[in-house]
Amino acid sequence: MRTRLESRLSGLTGLPYCALTGRGATAIWLALKVFAERAPERTGVVIPVTLCTSPPAVVIHAGLTPVFCDTDPATGNLCPRALTALLAERDDILCVLAAHLFGEPADMPAIAAACDRSGAFLIEDAAQALGADGIGTYGDVTILSFGHTKIVEAGGGGAALTRDPLLAAAMQRQADALSDKSPKASAWAETYRSTYYAAQSVWDRSPEAKEWVGAVCRAEPGLYLYRLAESQTGLILSALERLDLEIACRCERAAAYDRAFAGIGTPLNRTGAGVPWRYGLMLPEEARDHAASALREAGIDASSWYPSAAPFFGDTHTYPGGEAIGRGILNLWVDDRADAERIERSAAIVSNVLTGAAANGGRQYG
Numbered sequence: 304m305r306t307r308l309e310s311r312l313s314g315l316t317g318l319p320y321c322a323l324t325g326r327g328a329t330a331i332w333l334a335l336k337v338f339a340e341r342a343p344e345r346t347g348v349v350i351p352v353t354l355c356t357s358p359p360a361v362v363i364h365a366g367l368t369p370v371f372c373d374t375d376p377a378t379g380n381l382c383p384r385a386l387t388a389l390l391a392e393r394d395d396i397l398c399v400l401a402a403h404l405f406g407e408p409a410d411m412p413a414i415a416a417a418c419d420r421s422g423a424f425l426i427e428d429a430a431q432a433l434g435a436d437g438i439g440t441y442g443d444v445t446i447l448s449f450g451h452t453k454i455v456e457a458g459g460g461g462a463a464l465t466r467d468p469l470l471a472a473a474m475q476r477q478a479d480a481l482s483d484k485s486p487k488a489s490a491w492a493e494t495y496r497s498t499y500y501a502a503q504s505v506w507d508r509s510p511e512a513k514e515w516v517g518a519v520c521r522a523e524p525g526l527y528l529y530r531l532a533e534s535q536t537g538l539i540l541s542a543l544e545r546l547d548l549e550i551a552c553r554c555e556r557a558a559a560y561d562r563a564f565a566g567i568g569t570p571l572n573r574t575g576a577g578v579p580w581r582y583g584l585m586l587p588e589e590a591r592d593h594a595a596s597a598l599r600e601a602g603i604d605a606s607s608w609y610p611s612a613a614p615f616f617g618d619t620h621t622y623p624g625g626e627a628i629g630r631g632i633l634n635l636w637v638d639d640r641a642d643a644e645r646i647e648r649s650a651a652i653v654s655n656v657l658t659g660a661a662a663n664g665g666r667q668y669g
């Protein structure tokens with residue numbers, strides 16, 4: 304079953320070697336451990352500032368240091384100009400992690416060229432982008448996830464893929480040495496969730512509350528690092544049978560959002576090469592939180608992911624692109640809950656919030 308899953312993932316990405324892991328986050332950790340063996344004098348790992356907390360958390364659990372880099376506010380992906388400037392300043396960068404955020408491929412030719420110049424390894428984080436065109440072409444290692452909310456959701460699982468046989472063998476050794484998922488993992492995940500929401504309820508007034516989230520991330524490596532359970536293998540294989548259909552449905556729903564939201568907010572740039580993970584829309588920052596609450600009150604899920612990840616880890620530098628995303632983004636679901644009626648209703652609700660805000664505040668929103 305494992306071999307069948309490995310072959311399937313190699314077939315999907317064009318990368319011949321595959322190490323299976325308990326989570327996508329574990330797969331990032333595998334790659335980092337192997338890179339660190341090759342270049343022990345380098346300890347920095349570049350992480351795009353618009354991202355969830357698990358990649359920077361596993362950087363720390365690999366004994367390395369996250370170095371945040373700004374993102375492009377039009378896409379949420381790593382900004383090649385900011386990366387080039389950062390790499391020119393430092394000689395301690397082991398690796399750059401480029402995520403294909405919201406399923407949209409990052410600017411890999413420019414990112415890979417910057418990595419080549421500085422001798423840094425490159426990870427493509429395709430946790431949200433399984434099935435997008437060209438994924439895995441540039442990275443030394445490409446990682447996938449089958450966890451909650453991913454394109455193919457199987458209740459958990461991850462993989463690290465590469466075309467380099469030596470990296471592959473070293474990653475497999477790390478994967479074989481992993482423990483099983485702890486019976487406490489779901490309690491740790493619950494602690495993370497409750498801490499995150501407690502911090503979020505106060506961080507506008509007390510920004511230092513963001514460090515509570517980082518503290519939970521650092522506390523328990525077993526939240527992130529474990530092997531793939533045999534029972535997950537079959538679940539992932541059968542979930543993958545829906546991949547083509549899932550992608551087609553997501554593309555249709557994103558197109559329906561484009562039509563419904565024409566003139567309401569600004570959708571994130573999509574090239575057509577990506578797989579919509581969520582429908583991402585930039586709203587005027589004064590209106591975003593109102594729009595998210597109005598949607599939730601109507602029983603429609605919406606999120607404001609991602610806030611800048613840097614402050615969770617005690618980094619208080621300014622990242623203008625990532626902060627603009629954090630203040631303005633609204634994420635809407637493109638999974639099978641998003642039928643045509645719900646998409647229309649979402650657009651009507653957001654439109655009402657914007658016109659209401661304009662009427663109240665005397666402002667006109669574009």
Ligand SMILES: *Cc1c(COP(=O)(O)O)cnc(C)c1O
Pocket residue numbers: 325326327328329354355357358402403404428430431447448449450451460461
């Ligand atoms: C979900 C996710 C991860 C981690 O995957 P898990 O399977 O949850 O560990 C890493 N990077 C990105 C961009 C993700 O969305």
